[in-house]
Amino acid sequence: MFIQTEPTPNPNTLKFLPGCDVLGNTTASFSDAEMAKASPLASRLFNLGGVTGVFLGSDFISVTKSEGVDWPVLKPAVLGAIMDHYTAGDVLIDANAEVKKSSEEDSPIVTQIKELLDTRVRPAVANDGGDIIFRAFEDGVVYLHMQGACSGCPSSTATLKHGIENMLRYYVPEVQAVEAVE
Numbered sequence: 001m002f003i004q005t006e007p008t009p010n011p012n013t014l015k016f017l018p019g020c021d022v023l024g025n026t027t028a029s030f031s032d033a034e035m036a037k038a039s040p041l042a043s044r045l046f047n048l049g050g051v052t053g054v055f056l057g058s059d060f061i062s063v064t065k066s067e068g069v070d071w072p073v074l075k076p077a078v079l080g081a082i083m084d085h086y087t088a089g090d091v092l093i094d095a096n097a098e099v100k101k102s103s104e105e106d107s108p109i110v111t112q113i114k115e116l117l118d119t120r121v122r123p124a125v126a127n128d129g130g131d132i133i134f135r136a137f138e139d140g141v142v143y144l145h146m147q148g149a150c151s152g153c154p155s156s157t158a159t160l161k162h163g164i165e166n167m168l169r170y171y172v173p174e175v176q177a178v179e180a181v182e
Contacts, residue, residue, distance in 0.1 A: 001018065001019065001020075001083055001086055001087070002019060003016055003017065003018050003019065003079055003082055003083065004016075004017040004019070005017070005075065005079075006129070008062065008128045008129040008130070008148075008149035008153070009128050009149065009153050009154070009155045009156075010064070010128075010129075010130075010149040010150070010151075010152060010153035010154070010156075011154075012052075012064050012065050012066075012067065012152065013053070013062050013063065013064040013065075013129055013130075013148065013149035013152075013153070014062070014063055014065075014071060014075065014078070014129070015060050015061075015062050015128075015129030015149065016060060016061045016062070016063060016078065016079070016082055017059065017060050018059075018060075018061070018082060018086060020059070020086075021058070021059055022056050022057060022058060022059055022060060022061060022092065023056045023057060023058060023092060023093075024058055025058065027055065027056060027057050027058070027131050027133075027147065027148075028042075028055070028056040028092075028093060029053070029054075029055045029056075029131070029147040029148065029151075030042040030046070030053065030054045030055070031052070031053050031151075032046070032052075033046040033047075036054060037094075038093060038094050039054070039056065039092055039093050039094065040085065040090045040091060040092070040094065041054075041056070041061070041081075041082070041085045041090065041092055042054040042056070044081045044084070044085055045061075045063055045078060045081050045082075047081075048074065048077045048078065048081060049069075050065050050066050050068075050069035050073075050074050051063055051064070051065060051066075051074070051078075052064050052065065052066050053148070053151060053152075055129070055130065055131065055147050055148030055149070055151075056092060056093075057126055057129070057131065057148065058126065060126075060129060061082060062129035062130060062148035062149050063078050064148075064149070064151070064152070107137075109137060109172060109174050110134075110137050112171070112172055113134065113137060113142055113168060113172055113175070114134050116167065116168060116171055116172070117132060117134055117144075117164075120167065121163075121164055121167070125149075125150055125159075128149050128150070128153075129148050129149035130146065130147055130148035130149040130150030130151065130153070131146075131147040131148050131150065132144050132145070132146055132147070132150060132164070133145040133147060135181055137175075140174060140175060140176035140177065141175075141176060141177045141178070141179055142165075142168060142175055142177070142178045142179070143178075143179050143180075143181045144160065144164070144178060144179070144180055144181070145180070145181055145182065146160075146180055156180070157180070160178055160179075160180055161178065164178050165177060165178035
């Protein structure tokens with residue numbers, strides 16, 4: 001197995017490409033070791049030390065490091081952990097892990113916002129090792145959660161305000177603003 005790496009706009013996050021499907025059409029984000037218990041791979045990565053976030057995408061794994069750790073030191077350990085995971089044939093997400101589900105029906109405006117995010121925004125941010133998840137639309141404000149390389153990225157605020165907000169306001173006149181939430 002040959003694992004490629006790519007830098008992301010976030011200097012603390014690297015994108016690892018194992019050359020195979022990771023999660024397909026879904027994503028999973030882990031911001032601490034407790035959350036990572038749902039994923040053997042994420043747990044393995046948090047156990048390395050210096051890892052502050054793991055994001056599993058369609059065909060990539062984004063790993064975020066703490067400020068005091070250097071990539072030349074951490075990167076070989078991350079590559080080894082990913083290789084060990086795939087060699088062992090472990091599952092990516094534990095089947096018994098709790099999954100959040102939404103039961104509320106979407107309004108036509110929310111459906112349109114989600115469609116725009118899925119077709120125009122998410123593919124672009126996935127290229128940078130991240131994801132943007134719709135959380136809510138209330139009183140003209142779209143609330144989005146930044147994951148992977150997008151979380152904590154210095155340029156994410158500009159992307160959110162100048163890119164995503166302008167695009168949504170153009171296509172959905174009811175949208176007045178876009179805000180990031182945790």
